[in-house]
Amino acid sequence: MVDVIPGLVALCLEAPATHLQIAPVERAVLGQVVHLNPATGEIWYVGEDAKIQKIPQPPDPYRSSFANQAWRLMNAYEAIISVPGTAGEIAREGILSAIQRLAAEETKGRPGPSNK
Amino acid sequence: MALIMNTTEIESALVNFEMNYPTLCQRVALPEKTHDGRSCHALRIAKNYDPERPAVLILGGVHAREWGGPDIVVNFAGDVLRAYANGKGLQYGNKIFSANEAKTIVETITVYVFPCVNPDGVEFSHTTTPMWRKNRNPARFNGHPDSVGVDINRNYDFLWDYKTCFHPQAWNDSLASDNPLKYQFHGDAPFSEPETRNVKWLMDNIPKLTLFLDLHSYTGDVLYSWGDDKNQSVDRTQNFMNPAYNGKRGMSDDAYREYISAADQQIAVSLATVTRDAIAAAQGRPYAAIQAFGLYARLEQATITRLVGTLLIPVCQRHSLLPWNSISRATQKIRFWLPGIP
Numbered sequence: 001m002v003d004v005i006p007g008l009v010a011l012c013l014e015a016p017a018t019h020l021q022i023a024p025v026e027r028a029v030l031g032q033v034v035h036l037n038p039a040t041g042e043i044w045y046v047g048e049d050a051k052i053q054k055i056p057q058p059p060d061p062y063r064s065s066f067a068n069q070a071w072r073l074m075n076a077y078e079a080i081i082s083v084p085g086t087a088g089e090i091a092r093e094g095i096l097s098a099i100q101r102l103a104a105e106e107t108k109g110r111p112g113p114s115n116k
Numbered sequence: 117m118a119l120i121m122n123t124t125e126i127e128s129a130l131v132n133f134e135m136n137y138p139t140l141c142q143r144v145a146l147p148e149k150t151h152d153g154r155s156c157h158a159l160r161i162a163k164n165y166d167p168e169r170p171a172v173l174i175l176g177g178v179h180a181r182e183w184g185g186p187d188i189v190v191n192f193a194g195d196v197l198r199a200y201a202n203g204k205g206l207q208y209g210n211k212i213f214s215a216n217e218a219k220t221i222v223e224t225i226t227v228y229v230f231p232c233v234n235p236d237g238v239e240f241s242h243t244t245t246p247m248w249r250k251n252r253n254p255a256r257f258n259g260h261p262d263s264v265g266v267d268i269n270r271n272y273d274f275l276w277d278y279k280t281c282f283h284p285q286a287w288n289d290s291l292a293s294d295n296p297l298k299y300q301f302h303g304d305a306p307f308s309e310p311e312t313r314n315v316k317w318l319m320d321n322i323p324k325l326t327l328f329l330d331l332h333s334y335t336g337d338v339l340y341s342w343g344d345d346k347n348q349s350v351d352r353t354q355n356f357m358n359p360a361y362n363g364k365r366g367m368s369d370d371a372y373r374e375y376i377s378a379a380d381q382q383i384a385v386s387l388a389t390v391t392r393d394a395i396a397a398a399q400g401r402p403y404a405a406i407q408a409f410g411l412y413a414r415l416e417q418a419t420i421t422r423l424v425g426t427l428l429i430p431v432c433q434r435h436s437l438l439p440w441n442s443i444s445r446a447t448q449k450i451r452f453w454l455p456g457i458p
Contacts, residue, residue, distance in 0.1 A: 002208045002209055002398055002399060003208075003395050003398050003401045004184075004188050004331070004395060005188060005191060005195060005208055006208040006211040006213070006395060006397065006398045007338070007391040007392070007394045008174060008188075008189075008192045008329065008331075008391075009192070009195075009196065009206060009213055009217070009221070009394065010213075010391055010393070010394030011172070011390065011391045011394075012172050012196075012221045012225060012227055012327075013213075013217055013220060013221065014327070014387055014390055015170045015171070015172050015225045016170055016224055016225060018170070018326055018383060018387065019170035019324065019326045021379070021383055
C-alpha cells in the first residue's frame with residue numbers, strides 16, 4: 001500500500017498538464033473517424049463530445065437478404081450524412097460503393113434474358 | 117480490525133469521508149445494483165467542484181481475489197483528504213508530497229475513486245473461495261460452482277468479440293474465454309454485467325475525464341495503452357475500430373500494430389514513468405512502465421501462468437483491453453493498468 005499510493009498521487013498531479021496537452025489533439029481529430037460494421041450495420045463515429053457514438057440498426061424488416069442488406073446500407077448512409085470532413089465523405093463514398101457492389105451481385109445471381 | 121476491509125467497511129469508509137469532509141467530497145451513487153443486490157458508490161474529491169477541471173478516475177476491486185486494490189484506493193482517498201484538511205503534505209517512505217501538491221489535487225482537478233467495482237466477487241473471495249476472480253452472476257450456473265460469474269475486465273466492449281477481432285493464434289484463456297467455467301469468461305454480451313455498466317456510466321458522466329487508472333494485483337507494473345497489439349504512430353487505419361483488421365490483432369510479429377499518435381505515445385510513457393518513479397521512491401520497489409501488450413509477450417515467454425493468486429497485494433498488471441467503449445481514441449485519454457491477473 002505504501003508503495004502504490006504515491007504512484008496514484010503522482011499520477012493525479014499530472015492531470016492538469018496532461019489535459020492541456022491532449023486538448024488540441026481532441027479538437028483536431030473530431031469527426032475524422034467513422035466506421036461501419038457491415039455484419040451488424042452498426043455505425044461508430046466520433047461525436048462533438050469527443051466520445052464514440054454508436055448508431056445501432058433496428059431489426060431487418062424484409063424477407064430477402066438483398067433487401068435487408070440494401071436497407072441497412074441506406075440506413076447507414078442516412079446516419080452519417082451530416083458527419084463533416086474528409087472522413088464523412090470517405091464513409092459515404094464507401095457506403096455508395098457497397099450498394100453498387102451489392103446490386104451488381106444481386107443482378108449476377110439472377111437468370112439473365114434468354115438468347116433464344 | 118480486519119487487515120483487509122470487507123465490502124461493508126469499504127462502503128462505510130466512503131460514508132465517513134463524506135461526513136468528515138463534506139466540503140471536499142461527495143459520494144456518487146452508481147445506477148446498477150449487483151447480482152447479489154449490493155449498491156455501489158464512487159467518491160468524488162474536489163473542493164468547490166467545477167466540471168471544467170480535468171478529472172481522474174481510479175478503480176479498484178475489479179477482480180475479486182486481488183484484495184489489495186480496494187484498500188489502496190480507499191487509503192489514497194483518505195490520505196489526500198486528510199492532508200488537505202490539515203494543510204499538510206504526504207509522506208510514503210522516502211517519497212514526499214508537499215502541502216501545495218495535496219492542495220493542487222483537491223483544488224485544481226477532480227478525482228473520482230471507485231474502490232470496489234465487484235463487491236459480490238470480493239465478498240465471495242473473502243468469505244468462501246479466496247481465489248475467486250469473477251462477479252457472481254448466476255445466469256450460466258450449470259451445477260458446477262465455477263460456472264457462476266463473469267470476468268468484469270473482459271466484459272467491456274473493447275474488442276469484446278475476441279474470436280472475430282484477434283488472430284486465432286492470440287486466442288487463449290488470458291485474452292478472454294467464452295466458456296463460463298473459465299475465470300476469464302467474458303459474458304454473453306458486452307456490458308452484460310451491472311458492474312461494467314456502472315464503470316461505463318461513470319466514464320460517460322464524468323466531465324473532462326483525462327486520466328484513468330485501474331488497480332489490479334499481479335506482478336508489479338505500470339501499463340499504458342494499448343493492450344491489443346504493439347503500438348505504432350504511422351498508419352491511422354490500423355486501429356481497433358476498423359473491421360478491416362479483424363482476425364489480425366494480438367500477434368507481436370506480424371504487420372498489424374495499434375495506432376497511437378506520437379504525441380499521445382509520449383504522454384502515455386511519461387505518465388507511466390512518473391507513476392513508476394513515485395512508487396519506486398517510496399520504498400525502492402521496482403515497477404516496470406511498459407505498454408500493456410507487453411504483458412502477454414512476457415507471460416508467454418516465462419510461462420508464469422498461474423503464479424497469481426496469493427495476495428501479493430502490491431501491484432501487478434493486466435493486459436490492457438481498454439475497459440470501456442465511450443472514450444474515443446481521438447481524445448486519447450490515457451489509461452493505465454496497474455496490477456491485474458492476466
